[in-house]
Amino acid sequence: MSTQSYRLRVNGADHEVAEGWIGESLLDVLRDRLGLPGAKNACEEGECGSCSVLVDGVLSCACLVLAAAAIGTEITTVEGLGAEGALTDVQQAFIDAGAVQCGFCTPGLIVAIHDLLDQDASPERLVVEEALSGNLCRCTGYGRILEAVDLVAARRSAS
Amino acid sequence: MSNVVVPTTLDEALALLAADPQLSPLAGGTDFMVEVNHGARRPVRVLALRAVAELRGWRRDGDVLVIGAGCTYVSMADPAFAVAAPALAQAARTIGSPQIRNVGTIGGNLATASPAGDTLPVLMALGARVEVASTEGTRTLAVDELITGVKRTVLHPAELITSVRIPVARGPQEFCKIGTRNAMVISAAGIAVVLDREAHTVGCGLGSVTAAPVRATDAETFAAEAIDWSTLRAGAGTTERFGTLAADAATPIDDHRSTAAYRRHAIGVMARRALERCLS
Known part of the structure; x- marks a missing residue:
């Protein structure tokens, strides 16, 4: 089995990955080696978005990133979005809008919504729907998730 | 030698590929990693192309649009790109999700050679020319010369797709x-x-x-x-x-x-x- 040792920079800190199988996805490394289970593992083919992370600020499915090839990048997971122990405004809006049911898709959606609102502070509904089209939720029907996005946009513009 | 290499120049990438027949090129990963995750591919050594500067982006060269093999779908959905290549921009916009479009590349779409590759019908309609390089030199192929069947191409193990050339739109x-x-x-x-x-x-x-x-x-x-x-x-x-x-x-x-x-x-x-x- 082909292995490699390398270092990844995740949420502002360097992490050593010793003798990792080179085919390991970033998702597996985050969850199983680095103790960061926020990104969820469902489809392993980029269809569900539950493993969404930022790689050099680019919204990506961690399951489609070869971890050993992500050396030299800045990786941000849902755990690294807010200050230690504090909720981000998107996370708070999910609570306020009741956008969480089973919760499995939630971390990926939180990352995707931060990415969206960082690029477009007050997106129209169609823009939001397209931006979140790669994040599947099987519980909510998306209504309250979309409400949460609007809530964050309104709160940010008011503050 | 490292089992996963991340070169920054095309010359370096081609030299590595020429020296090692077991080195698998990796572009955006949206097809490659699906195969790895599902156990259909066991890479021995990997050549990650994400940092190769020459493969990135696109440029207009007179009446021709030169698209780097590493150009992502999101870059091709850009309004400036859409003016020069409306159908390719439309196709790029419909592929996958934001997460997929952010990393998936036109070179990867060609090299994967799936019958369902959404850029392929556009490139065929445009009579696109695909430039392929190795340490031995370069050659230029039409898309139907490059792709010969389901997930089959005429690429040699030491060759990389480097760019795609299409005419700038002269009509709808x-x-x-x-x-x-x-x-x-x-x-x-x-x-x-x-x-x-x-x-x-x-x-x-x-x-x-x-x-x-x-x-x-x-x-x-x-x-x-x-x-x-x-x-x-x-x-x-x-x-x-x-x-x-x-x-x-x-x-x-x-x-x-x-x-x-x-x-x-x-x-x-x-x-x-x-x-x-x-x-x-």
């Missing part, structure tokens, strides 16, 4: 595809129609309905003769006939995504609509 273009939802869908059928108002030609490429990329040449010839190029209008029945001829060029199969009969029907409908939009 349309891309259509159909699947089970708008986003995150692999096409059941797709089509690109490209009109060249200066050369008075029509290009029509089909997607997901043939093993290797094809143009619907009978439909192209018919439409080129039927269109009044000074007004961009055509007589009654032209678009219907174009749809029929395009559907005749399809050789689809039944699979888990659709049926041959539905795919052929869909090509006929989409070809008609695409030409109607080009002529309206």
Whole structure:
């Protein structure tokens, strides 16, 4: 089995990955080696978005990133979005809008919504729907998730 | 030597590839990693192309658009790109999800050579030229010379796709595809129609309905003769006939995504609509 040792920079800190199988996805490394289970593992083919992370600020499915090839990048997971122990405004809006049911898709959606609102502070509904089209939720029907996005946009513009 | 290498120049990438037949090129990973995750691919050593500067982005060179093999779908959906290559921008916009479009590349779409690759019908309709390089030199291929069957190409192990050249649009273009939802869908059928108002030609490429990329040449010839190029209008029945001829060029199969009969029907409908939009 082909292995490699390398270092990844995740949420502002360097992490050593010793003798990792080179085919390991970033998702597996985050969850199983680095103790960061926020990104969820469902489809392993980029269809569900539950493993969404930022790689050099680019919204990506961690399951489609070869971890050993992500050396030299800045990786941000849902755990690294807010200050230690504090909720981000998107996370708070999910609570306020009741956008969480089973919760499995939630971390990926939180990352995707931060990415969206960082690029477009007050997106129209169609823009939001397209931006979140790669994040599947099987519980909510998306209504309250979309409400949460609007809530964050309104709160940010008011503050 | 490292088992995963991340070169920053094309020369370095080609030298590494020439020296190691077990080195697998990796672009955006949206196909490669699906195979790895599902146990269908066990890479021995990997050449990650993400940092190779020469492969990135796109540029306009006179009447030609030069698209780096590492150009992502999101870059091709850019408004400035869409002015020069409307149908390719449309196709790029429909691929996967934001997460996929952020990392997936045109070079990867070509090298994967899936019949459902959404850029392929557009590149066929445009008569795109694909530049391929190795330490031995470069060669230029048409898309249907590069791709010979389902996930089969004529690429040698030491070769990389470096860029794709297409003519800057000289008339209306349309891309259509159909699947089970708008986003995150692999096409059941797709089509690109490209009109060249200066050369008075029509290009029509089909997607997901043939093993290797094809143009619907009978439909192209018919439409080129039927269109009044000074007004961009055509007589009654032209678009219907174009749809029929395009559907005749399809050789689809039944699979888990659709049926041959539905795919052929869909090509006929989409070809008609695409030409109607080009002529309206």
